[in-house]
Amino acid sequence: MKYKETNDHSFLFGENYFIYKHREDQDALHLYLKSHPHSCTCPNCGVESRKLQSTYERILQDTPIHCKQTILHIRAYKYRCLNPNCERKVFMEELPFAKPSQVRTTALTSLILAVSMFLSNEGASKVLDQIGIKVSNDTIQRIYNRIEFIDNPDVEAVGIDDVAIRKGHHYATAIYDLEDHHLIALLEGRDSETLKVWLKGHNKIKLVTRDRATAYASAINEILPECVQVADRFHILQNLLDKLKDIFKNELPTEIFIKDGVILDEAPSKVEKKPSVAKLNQLHYDNTPPVNPDGTELIFDNKKRKLNSKQYIDHAEGRKKNKN
Structure with a gap:
């Protein structure tokens, strides 16, 4: 099989951008990008334009490559708006991988x-x-x-759960949209009063998934009595596990004895294991020095402590001082 080198980098930054140069120094990797001329939409009026006005450069920090800081030097275009009634005559090209005025890519x-x-x-x-x-x-x-939670007063299905801002001290109530599971509100505390205030401004809600907190249930019943309340899968499984634990505590004995794969009706008698006297008598220890395979004595290098060294003398004097 023949392999052909490719210069296609569209999978990195999109088909409208290509890398024309790169430079690596001790601290960072620099990638130089250029934009292909293409149609862009005016952010004011929404009219598409392909008329180029000039170019501009943006420098962004991107996700690192091989654990090295990666800097993008992007040469993009400014376009002239073709709508004569638009207040903005020139607009800058919006990059798909970075918001305006950002110094980092969205991925980073x-x-x-x-x-x-x-x-x-x-x-x-x-x-x-x-x-x-x-x-x-x-x-x-x-x-x-800068993170904003965009609330939707017309939402019809939400999930409600408590979250720990600081576990054991500070809690909040998280409300998310069941349609795409994004967070739409973060309420202070986890009591029913703050939830009631929020529910009054969202009277179109028809379905709520929640945890087992009675405060949430009472708030929903009071403000939206016709709303369907559903326990989410996590808390249903938690309820099931708690119930199984109670069953096991009541039905199973505190101790179970198993021998050879069989459950015994009563505790087995304890058997004290004693060493074999015959094997002990076979063992014989003396001061006979070990020998090599050729029959010569095996000499060990016995390194004795030098009690007259400065280290041992200092330790001995220190022990005497501490004793006194």
Whole structure:
């Protein structure tokens, strides 16, 4: 089979972008991207345009390659809007892998959030640095601060569950859309009062999956009495396991004795094992030195302690001081 080298990088950044150069130094890998001329939509009026105005450059940090910081140098286009009534005459090309004004790609931001979700900001910053991502703990916090939960007052099916902000101390109520499972609200606390206030603004809800908390059930019954409440699979399985544990505690004895694969009706008698006297009598120990296969005596290098060395003298004096 003959192999042919390919220069197609469309699977990395899309068919409209190609890599024309790369450079590697001690600290980072630099990839230089160019945009193909293609039609773009004006963000103001939505009219498509292929009329090029000029080019502009963006520098983004991308997900690392071989644990090395990867920097993208992108040469993209500015387009002229073809709508004479549009206030924006020139608009910049939007990149599919990075939002406007971002200094990181969307994939890198997602990776940072995925790692920092299970660590502190400082810990996540140090771990990410080891795999080639340069981001400070303050930057991670700013990424979290920009996250918005888009509420939908017309949602008809939601899931409700409590989440621990700080386990044992601070809890919240998470509400997510059952259609695509994205979070639409995060309420303070896990009592019924905050949930009631939220439910009053979402009277189109017909189905709720929830945990076993009675506070959530009472709030839903009071505000949306016709709403169908369903226990989610996790809590149904949890209920089943709890019930099985109770059955096992009541039905099974505290101790079960098994011998040769058979369950015994009563505890077996204890048998004290004693060593074989005959085998002990066969053993004989003396001071006969060991010998080599050729019959010569096996000499061991016996390294004795040098009690007159400075180390042992210092230890002895220290023990005397501590005793006094």
